[in-house]
Amino acid sequence: MRHYDLIRWNLFGKKIAETKQTLTEMGENTFNGAGPYDYLPDYIYYRNKDNNTIEWYGSIFRKATTEPPLKDSPSKGDNPNGYTRLTWMRGLYNSTTLGPTNYILWSWRGYKDNSGNSPVPYILPIHASVVSSSMGALKNEGYNF
DSSP states (O other), rough: HHHHHHHHHTTTHHHHHHHHHHHHHHHHHHHHHTTTTTSOOOOOEEEEEEETTTESSSSSSSSSSSSOOOOSSSSEEHHHGEEEEEEGGGHHHHHTTTTTOOOHHHHHOOOOOTTTTOOOOSSSSOOOHHHTTTHHHHHHOOOOO
16 A cells, blocks of 8 residues: 555655665675674574474564674574575675675666656556547556566
C-alpha cells in the first residue's frame, strides 16, 4: 500500500534513490571498516536447529550504541558447530568496480535517476480499448520500459 502512496505523492523515485545509496554505503563501510555502518557484520552464520527453527550465531543487531561492534563473528573460513556462512553486508559492495554489487544495480534497474527527481514510470498501462474510446484524451505515456 505504501508503494502506491509513494508513487501518488511523487516520492517513490526519491525513496528508491535513498535506498540504493544507503545499501551502497553499508557495503562500502563494511568493506573499508570505516563509516556509520562499519559495525555491521560482513557475514552471518545460521544452522537448522530442528525442522522448524533457525538458530543464528551471535546477533546481527546491536541493542544499544554502547554495545561493542558486531565484527566478533567467526573468522573467514570458520564453520562453528555446523553453521552455514552467508554473505551479509560484504555482499553489497563490489571490490573490483569499487561500487554497488549487481544485487543493488539489478533490483531497481528500471530507475536510472540516482537523484530520485524524475517521475517513476506508471505501473500498468491503460487498456487499449479505453484509450481508443477516449478519442485522444488518454494516452499510454510514461512507462519507460
